[in-house]
Amino acid sequence: MEGSIEFSDLKLTDVLDVEVLQKFQDSFAKGMGLASVTVDKDGIPVTKPSCYTKFCMDYTHSTECGDKRCAESHRRGGEEAARLGKPVVYECHAGLIDFAAPIIIEGHLMGTILGGQVLLNKPIEERYQNIAKEIGVDSVGYVEAVKHVNILDKERVEEAANVLYLVTNNMSNAAYQKMKLNTVAVSLSDSLHQISATMQELAASATTVSGNQDSLNTEIKNVDSMTEQINEVMELIKEIADETRLLGLNAAIEAARAGEAGAGFGVVAQEIRNLSTDSKETVSKIKEFTTKIRKSVDTTVSMGNETLSTVQQQAAAIEEVTSSVEEITAVAEELQALASAK
Amino acid sequence: MSDMQLVVFELDGNEYAIDALSVNGILRAKKFEIKTIPGLPDYITGAIQLRGNVNYIFNLKKKLNIKNQDIVLESKFIMINIEDQVVGWIVDEVTDIIKFSTENIEMPPGFVKNERISYLKGIGKIDDRIIVLLNPENILNVEGLMDIDEVAAVLEDTKEALN
Numbered sequence: 260m261e262g263s264i265e266f267s268d269l270k271l272t273d274v275l276d277v278e279v280l281q282k283f284q285d286s287f288a289k290g291m292g293l294a295s296v297t298v299d300k301d302g303i304p305v306t307k308p309s310c311y312t313k314f315c316m317d318y319t320h321s322t323e324c325g326d327k328r329c330a331e332s333h334r335r336g337g338e339e340a341a342r343l344g345k346p347v348v349y350e351c352h353a354g355l356i357d358f359a360a361p362i363i364i365e366g367h368l369m370g371t372i373l374g375g376q377v378l379l380n381k382p383i384e385e386r387y388q389n390i391a392k393e394i395g396v397d398s399v400g401y402v403e404a405v406k407h408v409n410i411l412d413k414e415r416v417e418e419a420a421n422v423l424y425l426v427t428n429n430m431s432n433a434a435y436q437k438m439k440l441n442t443v444a445v446s447l448s449d450s451l452h453q454i455s456a457t458m459q460e461l462a463a464s465a466t467t468v469s470g471n472q473d474s475l476n477t478e479i480k481n482v483d484s485m486t487e488q489i490n491e492v493m494e495l496i497k498e499i500a501d502e503t504r505l506l507g508l509n510a511a512i513e514a515a516r517a518g519e520a521g522a523g524f525g526v527v528a529q530e531i532r533n534l535s536t537d538s539k540e541t542v543s544k545i546k547e548f549t550t551k552i553r554k555s556v557d558t559t560v561s562m563g564n565e566t567l568s569t570v571q572q573q574a575a576a577i578e579e580v581t582s583s584v585e586e587i588t589a590v591a592e593e594l595q596a597l598a599s600a601k
Numbered sequence: 602m603s604d605m606q607l608v609v610f611e612l613d614g615n616e617y618a619i620d621a622l623s624v625n626g627i628l629r630a631k632k633f634e635i636k637t638i639p640g641l642p643d644y645i646t647g648a649i650q651l652r653g654n655v656n657y658i659f660n661l662k663k664k665l666n667i668k669n670q671d672i673v674l675e676s677k678f679i680m681i682n683i684e685d686q687v688v689g690w691i692v693d694e695v696t697d698i699i700k701f702s703t704e705n706i707e708m709p710p711g712f713v714k715n716e717r718i719s720y721l722k723g724i725g726k727i728d729d730r731i732i733v734l735l736n737p738e739n740i741l742n743v744e745g746l747m748d749i750d751e752v753a754a755v756l757e758d759t760k761e762a763l764n
Contacts, residue, residue, distance in 0.1 A: 501629065501675075508608075508627050511698040515606040515621035528698075 264438060271299040271362065271370035274431040274438070277306060283426065285309045288374065291419045292409045295374030297362075297427070302334060305370065312355075312376045314404035318396045319353045325394035328352040333359070337371040346420035348375070348413065353390050354382070355408060356416055360424035364435045372423045377411045441598035448595055451588045458581045465574040472567045476560060483556045486549045493542050493549070500538035507532035607701045607725070609732060610679060610692040612662055613669045616732045617692075618701075618725060619679070623737050625687050627695050630676035646691065649678070656680065658689040664740060681737050688741070701725060706734060 280297060288295045288309035297306040308316075319325040332351040336359035340347045346360035357375035361368055382405045391398035510528035514521035606621035628651070635647040635658050644663040648655050658678060662670040678689035706723040722734040 505627055505629060505677075508695055508698060511606075512608065512621050512624050512626060515698065 264435075264442060266364075266367045269364075269367075269369070269435075271297075271305055271431070274364065274369065274434040275305070275362075275427065276430075276434075280427070280430070281306045281309075284372075284423075287419075287423065291415070292377070292411065293374055293416070293419060294376035295372060295423065297370060297372050298333075298337070299370040300368050302330075302337065302371075309374075310376075312404070312408055314355070314401070314408050315353070315376050318391070318401050318404055319394065322395045325353070325396065328394065332357070333373055336373065337361070340371060341368045346417070346424045348416050348420060351375075353394075354378075354386055354405075356411075356413070358416060358420035358423075360420050360427070362427050362431050364432055369431060372420075372427055374420070374423065375416060377409045377416060378405075379410065379413050379416075381410065382406065382408070437598055441595065444591055444595035444598050447591045448588065451584055451591055454584050455581065455588065458577055458584060462574060462577045462581070465570055465577060469567060469570045469574065472563055472570065476563050476567070479556055479559050479563065483553060483560075486552050486556070489549050490546065493545055497539060497542045500535045500542065503538065504532055504535035507535060603703050605701055605703060607697075607699050607732070607734070608679065608695060609697040609699060610677070611694045611696055612665070612692055613667050616696065616730060617735055618699075618732045619681070619735050619737050621698060623681055623683075625680040625682050628678040628680060628689070630672070630678055630691060631674070633678070649689065651680075651687075654687070656687050656689050658691060659741065661690045661692060661740075683738055683741065699727065701727070 275297075284295050284297065284306055292310075294308065294310045294312060294315070296304050296308045296311075298304050315329070319329060329352065332353075336347060336349050336351075336357055339349070340359035340361045341363075344361060344363060346358055348356060348358045351357045355375060356377050356379055357373065360372045360374075362370045362372065382402075384402050387402050387405045388398045391401035507528050507530075510531060511525055514525035514528050517524065607618040608621050608624050608627075609616055609618045611617075633649045633651075635649055637647040638645070641647075644660050646658045646660045648657050650656075660670065661667075672691065673693050675694055677692055677695050679692055679695065680687050680689050705726050707726065708723045720736050720740040722736045725732040725734050
C-alpha cells in the first residue's frame, strides 16, 4: 500500500526527538543517581552519555581491552533485552550493575536504552584490583573510583529501567503512529487531487458536449427551416402546375371550337395537361420526402434536447461531487497539518 | 351519330358534362372576387369582372338542388356562352375534356316530356363512368327544375323497365 513505512529505512531518530530525549535522560539519570545512554539498533549512541561514572569513563573505557569488554557487555545486555522484549538488569564485566531497555515498534527493535553503572552492595576491593589488572588500569585509582559508585537497591534499578522503557517506547510508538497517519493523509490528499483533476476534465467535456449539442440543434433547425422553404417552393410549383393544367384545359376547349383545324392543337393541349399532372405527382412525392425529413428533424431535436438535459444533469452532478471533494480535501489537508506538526 | 367534345366536371363527387362548343373558357375561382348583387335569385352568387366585362356567376349546386353546396378550394368557373352572354358556373373541379360519340348517349326517358327535366340532355357512358350531360340553356332558363336525385330515380326505373 502506498504510504506504508519500511522498517529497514526507519531510524530511531525518526521516531524520537533526540533533544527532548537527551533532556529527559539527563534529568532522569541525575535524579536517580545512575548513568544512561541511548543507542540505535546498530549500537551507535544517539544521545550523549548522562552521568557516566569516573570509574567507567576514566578507567574501564581508558584501555582498548576495557572498552572492548564494555562493548561486548552492552551488546549481550541489549540482545537479551531485545529477545525478552522488556528491560533486563545484569552485572557488567567490570562488576557494576547495568540495565538494557529495548525500544520496540510493532515488533521491530529500534534501539536500546542502556544505563546503570551502580552497585547493589559495598564493593569488595580485591575483585576490582583483579579486574584492573585484567584490563590494564591503575588498580589503586580503580579501587578508589569504585568506592564513589552509587549503591542502589536492585528494585530501584529495575524500576528505573522500567520507567525509561515505558517512556521511550511510548514516545517512539506515538511518533510512529503519527508518521503513519501523516503518510495516510498525504496519500489521501494525493488521491483527492487526482479526483479533482478528473472532475475538472469531466466538467470540461460536459461543457463541450453541451456546446456541440447546441450547435447540432441549431444546424438541425436550419434543416427544418430549409425544408419549410422547400415546401414553400413546392407550393409555388403546385400553383404553376395548376395554372398549366388550366391552360391545357382552355387550350383543349379552343381546339374543340376550332373543329378539324384544332385537332393538332388538341394533342398539344393534352400534352400540357399530362405535363401538369406529372408535375403535381412530383410535387406530392417531394412533399412526402420533406414531411419525412421534418419528422426525422423533430425526432432528432427531441433526442438532442434529451441529451442536452442529461448532460446538464451530469454537469450538475459533477459540480456537486467537485464541491464534496473540495470539502474532503480541506479536511485531509487539516489532517495532514495535524499529523506533520511536531 | 357524330363526334363531339365534352367538358367534364365534378359536383359533389358526381360527374357532369356539357358540350365543349358552348364553353368559353375555364377560370380558377380563387383568382376572382365575386361581388354579390342584392335582389337576384339565390342561385346567382354574384358577378365577376373579366377583361372589362361583367359576368354573372351561377351556383350550379343550388340550381340543381344538390344537397352539399360547399364551395371547395379548387373550385372553377366554367364560362359558358348563352344567348350572346358569357356566364360562369361554379363547379368543384373540371376533370377532363374528352371526345365522345353521340351514340353513347342514353336519352332521357321519352315519356317524361316535362319541361322540368329539359335541362337533361342524356346520360353518357364512357367505360365504367356515368356522366350526366346537361343542356346549359335550359338549366338557367327553367325555374323549378326537377330535383337531380329525382331524375336519377326516374332513370333507374326506366332502365329496369327497358331491360
